[in-house]
Amino acid sequence: AQRVTQPEKLLSVFKGAPVELKCNYSYSGSPELFWYVQYSRQRLQLLLRHISRESIKGFTADLNKGETSFHLKKPFAQEEDSAMYYCALSGYNAGNMLTFGGGTRLMVKP
Amino acid sequence: EAGVTQFPSHSVIEKGQTVTLRCDPISGHDNLYWYRRVMGKEIKFLLHFVKESKQDESGMPNNRFLAERTGGTYSTLKVQPAELEDSGVYFCASSQVFAGEGETQYFGPGTRLLVL
Numbered sequence: 001a002q003r004v005t006q007p008e009k010l011l012s013v014f015k016g017a018p019v020e021l022k023c024n025y026s027y028s029g030s031p032e033l034f035w036y037v038q039y040s041r042q043r044l045q046l047l048l049r050h051i052s053r054e055s056i057k058g059f060t061a062d063l064n065k066g067e068t069s070f071h072l073k074k075p076f077a078q079e080e081d082s083a084m085y086y087c088a089l090s091g092y093n094a095g096n097m098l099t100f101g102g103g104t105r106l107m108v109k110p
Numbered sequence: 111e112a113g114v115t116q117f118p119s120h121s122v123i124e125k126g127q128t129v130t131l132r133c134d135p136i137s138g139h140d141n142l143y144w145y146r147r148v149m150g151k152e153i154k155f156l157l158h159f160v161k162e163s164k165q166d167e168s169g170m171p172n173n174r175f176l177a178e179r180t181g182g183t184y185s186t187l188k189v190q191p192a193e194l195e196d197s198g199v200y201f202c203a204s205s206q207v208f209a210g211e212g213e214t215q216y217f218g219p220g221t222r223l224l225v226l
Contacts, residue, residue: 004152032212043113044201044217051212086153090213097143097155097166098203098215 002027004089006101013077014109021072021104023061023087033063033070034098036086044086047072057081077108112136114204114218122224128190131221135184135204141165142185143205143215144177148198156200159185192225199223 003026013019025031035047048056050063050070061072070087086103090096115134123129135142144156156175157167161182170177174193179185189196199222203215 036217043219046214046216049212049214096213097158097169098145098153099155100145100153102152 002031002089002091002099004087004099004101006085006087006104008104009102010105010107012107012109015079016076019074019077019081019106019108021085021087021106023070023072023101025068025070025087025089027068027089027091029091031089031091033061034088034090035059035061035070035072036088036100038084038086040083047085077106079108079110082106082108114202114216116200116202116218116221118221119219120222120224122226123192124226125194126191128188129192129223131187131189131200131223133185133187133202133204133218135202136206136216139204139206139216140182141205141207141213141215142179143203144185144187145201145203146198147201148195151198153201156187189223192223194225197223197225 005024033050036044037047038044059074063070084103087101088098090098117132140161142159145153147153155169158165159179162179176188199220201220202218205213205215207213
């Protein structure tokens with residue numbers, strides 16, 4: 001069975017500090033990993049996906065198949081990064097459901 | 111381009127009543143998904159339509175839940191009769207898959223359901 005674990009429910013950092021939101025997964029096969037973000041009073045939206053290998057809003061995430069991890073990182077946190085972050089997984093075939101982690105609330109303090 | 115819309119945004123009903131949630135996907139999107147998040151739990155998959163056909167309904171909790179997507183456009187999710195444990199936020203997402211590209215699911219704002 002596929003599973004996504006986000007060990008931290010809440011992560012609080014000061015503005016300008018580095019941030020790392022952890023995500024571990026279990027999946028038998030080749031998964032596709034995503035990070036979704038939900039800002040206050042907004043809908044869930046895709047932040048980035050591992051196959052794109054791109055940086056969005058300064059965030060990056062590298063898929064580590066050996067450690068089955070897909071941690072989200074940003075070197076210098078901004079106050080506007082405060083939001084709920086969800087790690088999600090799907091199979092590598094089109095049309096597959098997403099399996100979500102429990103989410104991590106990131107609070108960036110001034 | 112309009113995003114995924116859901117109606118109503120909130121619904122408060124009594125145990126035993128019926129509620130119908132509606133989702134309008136992004137125009138042209140063949141894939142439509144329903145998810146829900148109950149209090150304190152993860153967002154969980156309910157079912158997946160491809161056009162008007164149910165592709166995967168493995169996440170539907172029981173037969174009190176009925177989803178339809180007549181004509182392959184909007185979808186409804188009916189809960190009848192509603193129970194206390196059905197309270198939560200129900201999300202809809204849609205996507206279209208293009209050859210050589212990955213799939214991105216676009217989410218609606220959700221319907222917050224409270225069963226008293």
